[in-house]
Amino acid sequence: MTGRVLHTSDWHLGRQIGRHRRDAEFDAVLAEIVEIAADFGPDLIVHSGDLFDGRPGFDDVHRAAHALRRLGDTAPVVVVAGNHDTPNVLRFLDYVLTDMGNRAGDEVRVRFATEARPDGLLIAEYPAARGDLTLRIGALPYLHPNRFAYDFAEPGAATATYAERVRAVQADVYRRLAADRGPADLLLFAAHLFVEGATPSYSERPVSIDADYAVAADDLPGVDYGALGHIHKPQSVDRAGFPARYAGSPLQLDFGETRDTKSVVLAEIAPGRAPLIELAPLKSGRRLVHLTGRLEEIAQGAERVGDAWVKAVVDVDAPAAFLAEALAKLLPQATIVGIEERIPGAAGQVLDRTAATAELPGVEDLLREYLPGRGTTGRALGHVMATFSDLQAEPDPAEPAPCCEETLLTAAIAGESLDGVDRAGLLIGADATGTEERR
Structure with missing residues (x-):
């Protein structure tokens, strides 16, 4: 049993x-x-x-x-x-x-x-x-x-x-x-x-x-x-x-x-x-792949990357023009979401324009780095970061809702007319292929 x-x-x-x-x-x-x-x-x-x-x-x-x-x-x-x-x-x-x-x-x-x-x-x-x-x-x-x-x-x-x-x-x-x-x-x-x-x-x-x-x-x-x-x-x-x-x-x-x-x-x-x-x-989903090395070294293993999300750190002797284009040509099935150009003795990095915003440090990282310098450390730092994290996750009451779920639920519980019931019907009537028209 x-x-x-x-x-x-x-x-x-x-x-x-x-x-x-x-x-x-x-x-x-x-x-x-x-x-x-x-x-x-x-x-x-x-x-x-x-x-x-x-x-x-x-x-x-x-x-x-x-x-x-x-x-x-x-x-x-x-x-x-x-x-x-x-x-x-x-x-x-x-x-x-x-x-x-x-x-x-x-x-x-x-x-x-x-x-x-x-x-x-x-x-x-x-x-x-x-x-x-x-x-x-x-x-x-x-x-x-x-x-x-x-x-x-x-x-x-x-x-x-x-x-x-x-x-x-x-x-x-x-x-x-x-x-x-x-x-x-x-x-x-x-x-x-x-x-x-x-x-x-x-x-x-x-x-x-x-x-x-x-x-x-x-x-x-x-x-x-x-x-x-x-x-x-x-x-x-x-x-x-x-x-x-x-x-x-x-x-x-x-x-x-x-x-x-x-x-x-x-x-x-x-x-x-x-x-x-x-x-x-679970076999579905694209792999996430880190690539590091000189462009010719990355080229040697490019066939094994296939359909994947890729971040690349490329070692170069001097700033290289068209690095993003060269990687895209080597990895035609991949989606390149970040490129770092690494030059000996240089601390900076060059990002592909389409990935630049994703690679910048987030507000949470900057705040965690800033607060210890102002005397907030240890458990107090943890509590401040927890509060900040939850505030970020809270919906902004001044923003319109991205979809109708809360309005629909509130109206239904109150016994009001469900003007948006057609959307709820889409949820309930989803067929096995999920091929309804998406907005």
């Missing part, structure tokens, strides 16, 4: 490389995940956070709804909110995937854990198809360090460290999950967090993997499987008695992930023994 779980994470729909969108790659890898799920036949599918890369456009919301509905046709799906996800957008998806709120109970195939509140923790049960087993899952969304809204009974929790407060929330999830546990109940813990000792890909937000915000592996609850998200590099969590994995991102999202092999986790769980884990590799 076993229960089967498919674990995926960190899709980051909408993520770009510089100014380049990756819609075709996302479509291909999501179709691949749907196919793997259909072949594996899981009892439960878990997405452990960062469905989107930030505030999504309509196409990204459509893409997520289409993929989640297709996965829900295979097995129930639980989605945990990550640090890049906006609760209102996830609530809109929930509204769409329950057919405008008309589905209830066992008819709900996709459920979302959007916020961590004592009265809103997602604890759910799903029967296994093989044997008289029940999968019980407790889902913990990402807990923002500077917007930690969980209400604690103990007054002292307000002054506790981030790790101490997360430990208390995890314990609360486990108490509810393990209550009245029977011998045929399999416990799963799904969370979006950084566990100390995990190896990041460094495409995550730097502040979100700061040591001050790491959760101790020994503090994780004792369950039959832990489905973790947040770290993009697929890996297991090294703690005896807690079989858990980071599923990682499905595509190489940044040049910090060039060595990562992407996959989804297929876990078979049974009472009283360690789960059987298989990693199903």
Whole structure:
């Protein structure tokens, strides 16, 4: 008797490389995940956070709804909110995937854990198809360090460290999950967090993997499987008695992930023994490739690059004219997103005009470099950067929404006329090929 779980994470729909969108790659890898799920036949599918890369456009919301509905046709799906996800957008998806709120109970195939509140923790049960087993899952969304809204009974929790407060929330999830546990109940813990000792890909937000915000592996609850998200590099969590994995991102999202092999986790769980884990590799998506050396050295390996995203560091004796054109000719199938011209004894770099903006240091990097010189260091620096990062992620109320999801959801809940229902219909009626007209 076993229960089967498919674990995926960190899709980051909408993520770009510089100014380049990756819609075709996302479509291909999501179709691949749907196919793997259909072949594996899981009892439960878990997405452990960062469905989107930030505030999504309509196409990204459509893409997520289409993929989640297709996965829900295979097995129930639980989605945990990550640090890049906006609760209102996830609530809109929930509204769409329950057919405008008309589905209830066992008819709900996709459920979302959007916020961590004592009265809103997602604890759910799903029967296994093989044997008289029940999968019980407790889902913990990402807990923002500077917007930690969980209400604690103990007054002292307000002054506790981030790790101490997360430990208390995890314990609360486990108490509810393990209550009245029977011998045929399999416990799963799904969370979006950084566990100390995990190896990041460094495409995550730097502040979100700061040591001050790491959760101790020994503090994780004792369950039959832990489905973790947040770290993009697929890996297991090294703690005896807690079989858990980071599923990682499905595509190489940044040049910090060039060595990562992407996959989804297929876990078979049974009472009283360690789960059987298989990693199903994901083959869709273009590779991200670093090229370094003299132009003639790069030319020798150019045939192996093929269809890829490329950053190149070219060693030259003096400033070289038409370097971008020469590389483009050597790598006709590749998209070159950055070029650095390296001259002996020179510290400067020359960028291709189309990639120049992508290569400049970001405001976050400049602020992190500036503040220590003004006396803000250590934990105080971490808190300032966390606040700044969250402020950047917050929608600007003065900006018009890029799509209709929040307006539509608010109108629907209020019982007002849904003038924009045709767009929601596109989401609900997505066919298997996703060939509707995109705007």
